[in-house]
Amino acid sequence: MTTFFAILFYAASAILAAGLAWKIRCFARTPAPLLIPTTPAPTTAGGVVLRMAREVVLFESLFKSNLWIWLFGWMFHAGLALVLFRHLRYFTEPVPDLVALAQPFGIYAGFAMAAGLAGLWARRFLVERIRYISTPSDHLMLALLLAIACSGLAMKFVFHTDVVAVKTFFLGLMLFDIQPLPADPLLYVHLSLVALLMIVFPISKLLHAPGIFFSPTRNQIDNPREARHLSPWAADLEAKRN
Numbered sequence: 323m324t325t326f327f328a329i330l331f332y333a334a335s336a337i338l339a340a341g342l343a344w345k346i347r348c349f350a351r352t353p354a355p356l357l358i359p360t361t362p363a364p365t366t367a368g369g370v371v372l373r374m375a376r377e378v379v380l381f382e383s384l385f386k387s388n389l390w391i392w393l394f395g396w397m398f399h400a401g402l403a404l405v406l407f408r409h410l411r412y413f414t415e416p417v418p419d420l421v422a423l424a425q426p427f428g429i430y431a432g433f434a435m436a437a438g439l440a441g442l443w444a445r446r447f448l449v450e451r452i453r454y455i456s457t458p459s460d461h462l463m464l465a466l467l468l469a470i471a472c473s474g475l476a477m478k479f480v481f482h483t484d485v486v487a488v489k490t491f492f493l494g495l496m497l498f499d500i501q502p503l504p505a506d507p508l509l510y511v512h513l514s515l516v517a518l519l520m521i522v523f524p525i526s527k528l529l530h531a532p533g534i535f536f537s538p539t540r541n542q543i544d545n546p547r548e549a550r551h552l553s554p555w556a557a558d559l560e561a562k563r564n
């Protein structure tokens with residue numbers, strides 16, 4: 323099983339890195355021919371950075387449009403961020419002070435993450451309008467994330483695993499020195515689901531994470547009178563015509 327998981331994680335990391343790089347390249351090369359920032363919008367570059375920061379950290383526009391989705395969505399994402407930050411201890415030696423400091427909060431974050439996901443999933447069954455437009459992949463991503471959170475919490479609170487050995491395995495993996503992984507069924511489940519998440523990430527709706535930074539309605543400056551909006555490919559065309 324150790325060899326299986328070692329190969330699985332090398333493959334999943336390669337697919338995640340290459341897939342993300344490819345998709346981000348596609349996003350960056352997609353033309354934005356029109357100036358379409360959602361108004362009221364910032365009129366300076368600094369303002370756009372602030373707007374984007376508020377959108378990414380606080381989910382500002384979701385807050386204004388739907389409080390329930392905002393509550394569950396923000397709970398899930400903030401919980402996930404803290405959980406992932408807490409997980410850095412498996413990949414660093416010595417563990418940075420800030421990661422050590424976050425450990426106690428990270429546990430509650432696991433519950434916040436699971437509760438947020440449960441709320442978002444319930445909405446897809448209980449709200450008829452949303453149930454109608456929900457696709458199998460919407461359900462699948464929620465189920466996958468919830469299963470990762472539940473298997474993690476079960477390891478933390480019910481069926482403990484040897485976290486020191488888990489760390490030795492992952493530190494070894496990073497140095498191409500394979501160390502034994504504890505033979506623990508729940509750990510196998512947690513890690514298999516995480517690898518699956520890494521593999522499907524580049525072809526899933528979860529791409530909205532890098533995608534938001536390329537969203538013209540959010541990343542454009544509202545300055546049509548001060549500066550003419552001209553994308554590089556349109557400028558090339560114009561230069562050729564003249």
Ligand code: HEM
Nearest residue numbers: 405408412428429432470471474475477478483485488516
């Ligand atoms: C290779 C990557 C990962 C490894 C090695 C790993 C390993 C572990 C281990 C050993 C635990 C039990 C902690 C304990 O007993 O103290 C745990 C808990 C948990 N894991 Fe993971 N995990 C990984 C990735 C993830 C990801 C990507 C997520 C979320 C999408 C996640 C979510 C959780 C949660 C919510 C818990 C319970 C709360 C906590 O202990 O922080 N894990 N994980």
